Amino acid sequence: MKFLRFWFPVxxxxxxxxYVxxxxNLQAPLGEFDFDKIFHLLEYIPYGFLVARALTAGQLPQNRLFLWNVVLLSLLYALSDEFHQSFVIGRESSLIDVWADTLGGMLGGWVYMEFEKRKSKTLADGKRL
Known part of the structure; x- marks a missing residue:
């Protein structure tokens, strides 16, 4: 049951x-800046957050090594996602997209770590969330 609780959201x-x-033929808006990379980064922030939550089973991470596990899982999923996109009509895969996805996953993992640290400190101080 614990597996489903933490890994089902992932x-x-x-x-x-x-699915996305x-x-x-999905195209990002064109302009002077390549917004596609921003979309990739933003898409993977929740992914990294959820992976970090699953890896720590909702607890405060005991060391920073877990963040590298979040990065590794984000990288592997980003690679598989780009491989999948290479077969979709009108889509192309890119290692720069993999980089943006992985960075987003890392940011999501970091956000989770900070969230849990603050939650833990708040509870230790006897305050309510």
């Missing part, structure tokens, strides 16, 4: 990413 969100990646 699997569900992974499915959402896969399956849309043919």
């Amino acid at each position: 699997l569900f969100y992974s499915g959402i990413i896969f 990646s399956s849309w043919p």
